[in-house]
Amino acid sequence: EESYFIQKLDGHMVYVNDAPLDDSFTIRISTTKAEDYLPEGVTGACVHTQRITGLVGKPNIRIVDAAGNEMKVVYDESTRTFVELSDENTISEAEKELAINAVKTYALYMIKRAGEGDIAKYYLRGSDAYNAITDTELSFVQDAASREFVNEAVTNYCRYSDNLFSVRVSVTLNQYRSSGSVKESIIEQSLFFEKQANGKWLCYN
Numbered sequence: 001e002e003s004y005f006i007q008k009l010d011g012h013m014v015y016v017n018d019a020p021l022d023d024s025f026t027i028r029i030s031t032t033k034a035e036d037y038l039p040e041g042v043t044g045a046c047v048h049t050q051r052i053t054g055l056v057g058k059p060n061i062r063i064v065d066a067a068g069n070e071m072k073v074v075y076d077e078s079t080r081t082f083v084e085l086s087d088e089n090t091i092s093e094a095e096k097e098l099a100i101n102a103v104k105t106y107a108l109y110m111i112k113r114a115g116e117g118d119i120a121k122y123y124l125r126g127s128d129a130y131n132a133i134t135d136t137e138l139s140f141v142q143d144a145a146s147r148e149f150v151n152e153a154v155t156n157y158c159r160y161s162d163n164l165f166s167v168r169v170s171v172t173l174n175q176y177r178s179s180g181s182v183k184e185s186i187i188e189q190s191l192f193f194e195k196q197a198n199g200k201w202l203c204y205n
């Protein structure tokens with residue numbers, strides 16, 4: 001018996017072959033760990049995972065919001081999962097570039113290839129994130145003839161308001177020594193960005 005899974009945002013309704021799916025099909029309700037770092041009064045996205053079985057063939061899935069607007073849905077064949085896409089969980093190219101560059105700048109700072117001024121372009125001065133970086137003993141320093149970033153990935157994006165989002169970034173810094181060996185450093189960070197009064201996005205945690 002084949003099972004299919006559906007991930008939808010809280011308060012949205014799922015239709016399977018035009019029949020509404022009630023909450024009895026929900027197997028998991030999850031929020032992001034970002035809840036611990038959000039300003040008071042701001043809540044994270046709540047995602048409901050629903051499971052359906054006993055169907056012949058892949059179903060037609062529609063998801064609508066509380067106002068009845070049709071939401072975009074994508075299907076992951078490998079996990080048999082339909083996922084609702086919205087502004088709350090779909091990162092823009094600009095936000096993706098910002099987050100990756102922030103982590104790259106952190107990595108360059110750790111090998112003395114960037115300074116505190118560079119860190120301040122992405123991290124809010126005086127914030128937990130800024131202080132954690134600038135107070136850290138530099139740990140990636142190597143005698144390298146060259147270096148490059150590979151395996152860049154951005155996941156777990158969540159937008160909480162027009163001025164706040166979180167995201168998890170993973171990059172690998174390869175430092176190539178003149179001997180021919182490679183020092184590989186995998187860097188993974190969860191970042192929380194807030195838009196400042198001047199319109200600039202800065203990471204605060």
